[in-house]
Amino acid sequence: MxxxxxxxxxxxxxxxxxxxxxxxxxxxxxxxxxxxxxxxxxxxxxxxxxxxxxxxxxxxxxxxxxxxxxxxxxxxxxxxxxxxxxxEPVLRVGVMGHGSAELTPAILQAYRRARPETRVVIETLDFTEHVSALLSHRVDVAFVRPAPDDDRVEADVLTTEPRIVVVSQGSRLGRTALLADVLDLPYVNVPVCTPQAFKDYLYFTSARGDAWPRRSPDQARNPHEVLSSVAAGRGVGSALCSFARFYQWPGVRYVPILDAPWDSSVLVARRGDTGPEVRAFRSLAASIARDLGPVLLPEHEFDYLEPSR
Missing domain, CATH: 1.10.10.10 (Winged helix-like DNA-binding domain superfamily/Winged helix DNA-binding domain)
Structure with missing residues (x-):
């Protein structure tokens, strides 16, 4: 081999x-x-x-x-x-989906300006790599969602956003929905090796009393595969509200869930990693999220939503 x-x-x-x-x-x-x-x-x-x-x-x-x-x-x-x-120092950055929305490119650009001597390598992560890419040292930091439930990593919250459900254009759901309206929909499957924290986030597990949802016939490892299945009318997905800005997909529409608890995108690193590149990246990311988050993530798109926490 x-x-x-x-x-x-x-x-x-x-x-x-x-x-x-x-x-x-x-x-x-x-x-x-x-x-x-x-x-x-x-x-x-x-x-x-x-x-x-x-x-x-x-x-x-x-x-x-x-x-x-x-x-x-x-x-x-x-x-x-x-x-x-x-x-030459190297920092490997993992990005799941659209990462932390507009903050992701802002942080990467700021880091390159601040530390031009560091070579930045960007790795695309699928749903199964919520934690494994870090633990296998494939990446040094990663933009994922939600915060992993794993003591081996540390998470810095970058965005906290309303939740949406991703449905086909012909769905009977209205402009907005409640959790009760979406719990019985057929959700697109993810691989069995996907971490439980991500499954719980995707399927609103706590709202359904830890029961497994109805499942579509399709399986997806990344947002593009979810959207292809949804557009074909074969299932639904869920996401943070910023997902709707990044994935304009024919045959798909996005429905805010009024009473769903808001959730977060995070930057994760291995617990105890004191490498200078990782420490610098985390510090810069936290600063940009604090200072630019309200500007880069305007609330007017979903101004009729109130956080339910």
Whole structure:
């Protein structure tokens, strides 16, 4: 088993297409296809179904191990990087979905201006990587939602926003809704390896007495897959209100939930990480969220909502 095989497999999983994975890795599509096929032959199982492209059960199980293996190699390289004569510091930033709305690009731009000597690497995270990307050292900080329920990480709240439900254009829901109106809707599935805190947030678990929701026939690992399912009328999703500004999607509309508790987007880091780059990024993010949040996140879009906490 070779590292390039793992890298090609994960790129296909994350990009959703062999062609996009090849472009990301600066390889030809046949090369990426060959890497994945050889990996499957070595493992003796199919990791991907090709038409449509999706993970098999074996692939679902293999993904976290493949990510952990690559992260271990990266961590090993990082541990000796200071001996190579290249002192360039690196900060890996994970972003789930639209992160913390307009604050995300504002924080990244401010950090680059403040610390131009640091190379910033941005990694896109899916729903299953709510915590795992940090713990596997794939990233050093991450913009996620909601705050993880895990003692191994620390979270800084950046936004606190009303909740919305994401429905198809033909949904019978009105311009606004109550929790009672949305609890029995068929929610798009997320993979079984998705952390419980994210599932509870997505499905309003506490409001339904910890019961599992009705589920749509589709599974999604990222916002684009949720929106595709919703637009097709196959399920619904939920989000923070800023999601509506970032994802204008044909066939989809956004309905504020008047009595749902507001929830937060957060910046997370490994507990006890005292690295100077991480400390600087967290400090800058907190300052920008405090000073610019009211400007970047105008409340007038949902000015008829009051926080329910």
């Amino acid at each position: 070779e590292l390039r095989q793992l890298a090609s497999f994960l790129a296909v999983v994350e990009e959703g297409q062999f062609a996009r994975a090849a472009a990301r890795l600066f390889l030809s599509p046949p090369a990426v296809t060959g890497h994945v096929r050889r990996l499957e032959r070595e493992l003796g199982v199919a990791l991907l179904e090709r038409s449509p492209l999706r993970l098999t059960e074996a692939g679902e199980r293999f993904v976290p191990h493949a990510r952990a293996a690559l992260a271990a190699v990266n961590a090993a390289a990082d541990s000796v990087a200071d001996l190579s004569g290249d002192p």
